[in-house]
Amino acid sequence: SGNTKKIDKALDKIAAALEVHGVSVVGTEALSLADVAITVTLLLSKSVMTTDLPPSIQTYVEITQNSSAYKQTKSLLTTLLPPSTSYDPTNPSLIQAASAIFAGAIFTTFPMAQSLGIEIKAFKCKDIKHGDYQCNVAMPLFQKLKAAGALPSGVNTPQQVAQAIIDSVSVDNPVLCDLTVNGPGFIMSRIKEDYLVRGVNEIITRGAPVKPKCCDAAANDEDKSGVVVDFSSPNIAKEMHVGHLRSTIIGEAVCRILEYSGKNVERVNHVGDWGTQFGMLIQYLKEEYPHFHEDIPNITDLTAFYKNAKSRFDESAEFKKISQLNVVKLQAGDEECRKIWQVLCDVSRMEFEKVYARLDISVKECGESFYNDKIAPVIDEFDSRGMISVEEGGAKCVFVPNFKIPLMLQKSDGGYGYDSTDMAAIKYRLNELKARQIVYITDFTQGDHFQMVFAAAKKIGWVDDDSHRLDHIGFGTVQGEDGKRFKTRSGDTVRLVDLLDEAVSRMEASLRERNSGSESKGGNVSEDEIHKTACAMGYGAVKYFDLRRNPTSNYIFSYDRMLDTKGNTAIYLLYAHARLESIVSKGKADFGVDVDALISDGKSKIALSHKSERNLGLHLEFFADTIEETLNDLYPYHICDFVYALSIAASEFVTQCKVLGSPEMESRLLLCRATAITMRQCFDLLGIRHVMRI
Numbered sequence: 001s002g003n004t005k006k007i008d009k010a011l012d013k014i015a016a017a018l019e020v021h022g023v024s025v026v027g028t029e030a031l032s033l034a035d036v037a038i039t040v041t042l043l044l045s046k047s048v049m050t051t052d053l054p055p056s057i058q059t060y061v062e063i064t065q066n067s068s069a070y071k072q073t074k075s076l077l078t079t080l081l082p083p084s085t086s087y088d089p090t091n092p093s094l095i096q097a098a099s100a101i102f103a104g105a106i107f108t109t110f111p112m113a114q115s116l117g118i119e120i121k122a123f124k125c126k127d128i129k130h131g132d133y134q135c136n137v138a139m140p141l142f143q144k145l146k147a148a149g150a151l152p153s154g155v156n157t158p159q160q161v162a163q164a165i166i167d168s169v170s171v172d173n174p175v176l177c178d179l180t181v182n183g184p185g186f187i188m189s190r191i192k193e194d195y196l197v198r199g200v201n202e203i204i205t206r207g208a209p210v211k212p213k214c215c216d217a218a219a220n221d222e223d224k225s226g227v228v229v230d231f232s233s234p235n236i237a238k239e240m241h242v243g244h245l246r247s248t249i250i251g252e253a254v255c256r257i258l259e260y261s262g263k264n265v266e267r268v269n270h271v272g273d274w275g276t277q278f279g280m281l282i283q284y285l286k287e288e289y290p291h292f293h294e295d296i297p298n299i300t301d302l303t304a305f306y307k308n309a310k311s312r313f314d315e316s317a318e319f320k321k322i323s324q325l326n327v328v329k330l331q332a333g334d335e336e337c338r339k340i341w342q343v344l345c346d347v348s349r350m351e352f353e354k355v356y357a358r359l360d361i362s363v364k365e366c367g368e369s370f371y372n373d374k375i376a377p378v379i380d381e382f383d384s385r386g387m388i389s390v391e392e393g394g395a396k397c398v399f400v401p402n403f404k405i406p407l408m409l410q411k412s413d414g415g416y417g418y419d420s421t422d423m424a425a426i427k428y429r430l431n432e433l434k435a436r437q438i439v440y441i442t443d444f445t446q447g448d449h450f451q452m453v454f455a456a457a458k459k460i461g462w463v464d465d466d467s468h469r470l471d472h473i474g475f476g477t478v479q480g481e482d483g484k485r486f487k488t489r490s491g492d493t494v495r496l497v498d499l500l501d502e503a504v505s506r507m508e509a510s511l512r513e514r515n516s517g518s519e520s521k522g523g524n525v526s527e528d529e530i531h532k533t534a535c536a537m538g539y540g541a542v543k544y545f546d547l548r549r550n551p552t553s554n555y556i557f558s559y560d561r562m563l564d565t566k567g568n569t570a571i572y573l574l575y576a577h578a579r580l581e582s583i584v585s586k587g588k589a590d591f592g593v594d595v596d597a598l599i600s601d602g603k604s605k606i607a608l609s610h611k612s613e614r615n616l617g618l619h620l621e622f623f624a625d626t627i628e629e630t631l632n633d634l635y636p637y638h639i640c641d642f643v644y645a646l647s648i649a650a651s652e653f654v655t656q657c658k659v660l661g662s663p664e665m666e667s668r669l670l671l672c673r674a675t676a677i678t679m680r681q682c683f684d685l686l687g688i689r690h691v692m693r694i
Helices: 002-021 033-044 055-065 068-080 094-109 111-115 138-147 158-168 193-206 213-219 242-260 277-288 302-315 317-331 335-359 368-384 418-431 444-459 496-516 527-547 570-591 595-600 611-620 623-633 637-656 665-686
Strands: 122-124 133-135 176-182 186-191 227-230 265-269 396-398 407-410 437-443 469-475
Touching: 002 055, 033 055, 033 068, 055 068, 094 111, 094 122, 094 133, 094 158, 094 176, 094 186, 094 623, 111 138, 138 158, 158 176, 158 186, 186 193, 193 611, 193 665, 213 623, 227 242, 242 265, 242 335, 242 437, 242 469, 242 496, 242 527, 242 623, 242 665, 277 302, 277 317, 277 335, 302 317, 302 335, 317 335, 335 496, 335 527, 368 396, 368 407, 368 418, 407 418, 407 444, 418 437, 418 444, 437 444, 444 469, 496 527, 527 570, 527 637, 527 665, 570 595, 570 637, 570 665, 595 665, 611 637, 611 665, 623 637, 637 665
Parallel strands: 227 265, 227 437, 437 469
Antiparallel strands: 122 133, 133 186, 176 186, 396 407
């Protein structure tokens, strides 16, 4: 009862302070660290139920919990804790598992290491002959211990530091074995077979590879504000061409990867549906399709439509004058101009959808016009903060650090440009969509522009480095065999629909040739399935050929290389996957071993005795770390590298280990299935349709 009286007295003091000071109990304008401490104490107290608190204190606790001060303090708490050295069996990361074992041994042998600021992290060995994972800490640790005069007796070299660490690794640890010292002090190790077996079994029982821990954190995040991904972004009244290929393909993959991690992703198509060019397009449509009110024009060739309108604009002074008046009328909301503009948008969307349907792209249109009425308030906000610089001619600009050229929020003639729209867009996405991460995917030449947009958003306070992440993925150019921008023989830009259909046409011809080839008994694809299979493989080939490289690099577009059945291509991977499923099917048909029944009956038992079985099991366990690495920079090529290496390991396995009819058949069929499951997950993340037989 004495304790209760003290609590009641303390609560009365808090309530009285709030009555005097308002938001903060200490009288500051904003919430302070003291308020955070009081709130945490109230939340953790076993003697106080928050529902029993006085209304003013309940409101105080709620406001503090939702404050930036509380959230920032919460995020900083982890930095005050010593690094965890305990192995977490629920964490599928091989890097973190190996790092935990090494860290435990290091801190046991050299307790001072915790205060020396040395990062303890395991790395994949570049040469698998020497080991699976290595730890390179012995050399920097030796130097720091020596400088501090803290080297233990008998330890005089980095190699001896490394050996002392190895001696402290328990042989009973669940992760590492075969530890050796290599060179000047590198510690090499192997992953235990039992650890790999457990991981493969987990894939089989789950029917999916295990996600990294960071995905669990994203999925369980109470704050469901998410990610905006801005990609594809074609222009209204223009065909989608090869220049849109990379943004569309990379953007879809990035969205899938983020969604897989548990993020709430808003896919945004920032189409070019506003601007001075619409004046001439409106006038040209009025002249060429006078009955557009009754029938939507059948404009199947948008490129020709745009070129013809531009030609009229350049050649006819009268047409040009009327076009310029149309721009003013459109921006003023003229009903007829708006209707024609809407027709142009609708026709364009139908053409865009032809590409999106082929590539399985899902994206929500939110074009430049959407932000038009949001630009003026943004300019006013910058102006009210004293951040607007009025340049010669009256242009309103914002200068940001590290850039000599400013962002132009309003032109000297009062008009708006890309800078204006993008600043309005980023504010809308941060404030209205509650995005904590925004990803822009455009060609690399726009890199500086977006860095300036990000800097301006930080300057005015819309963005907080601790709670927001802004990314620009800049991609290189798709080139022809001549090393220049990819074009048709006549020099025209290649229509994206034509490019994709050509890949399918070539793949279809290849499948028909394979089916009728005398060198085999024919293919596994029926005549009815050929086109569907060719679409999956042809579109997948185009996607993978782009995604498998760092997006910042240029590449030469080549049907022959992307449709090759050998090497790092989608075709090779799809064949490898189909081969694994074919082996599983034959196991059931010819030997009565039903993998699905083994799994459902809980009889799936894996052994990784042969070196190629073990190698395949190891490659399967790289999945979680690959996903985590991809989430760091959002480059899908990490997943391509993983699935290609996995396919090579699978090929070596089925070549060196007899599967069907062997004593180990059940285990090896299950290993085939685990690999196929993981490959399908990778295909899905990359936006590639898998096929079960080819």
